[in-house]
Amino acid sequence: MSISATEVRFDDDTMWVTLDDGRTLGVPLAWFPRLLAATMQQRRDFEISPAGLHWDHLDEDISIAGLLAGRGDMTRKRPAA
Secondary structure, three states, X not given: OOOOEEEEEEOOOEEEEEEOOOOEEEEEHHHOHHXXXXXXXXXXOOEEOOOEEEEXXXXXXXXXXXXXXXXXXXXXXXXXX
């Protein structure tokens, strides 16, 4: 069974993603630098697809599977611990 987003909303520091199984994920915007730097209007200009979330003007794609796995922006290499 695939889990999808049904709603996305933002506050100053967090993206809140409501899933079709009833859960709501609170994801720090710091995990996604393009969203963190975006205006609230730019953040609200997204599309929900079965696999995830897409912001065309921000060139940002976030998979629901990645959010559930606790992954943030995978386009930047993070230093090893």
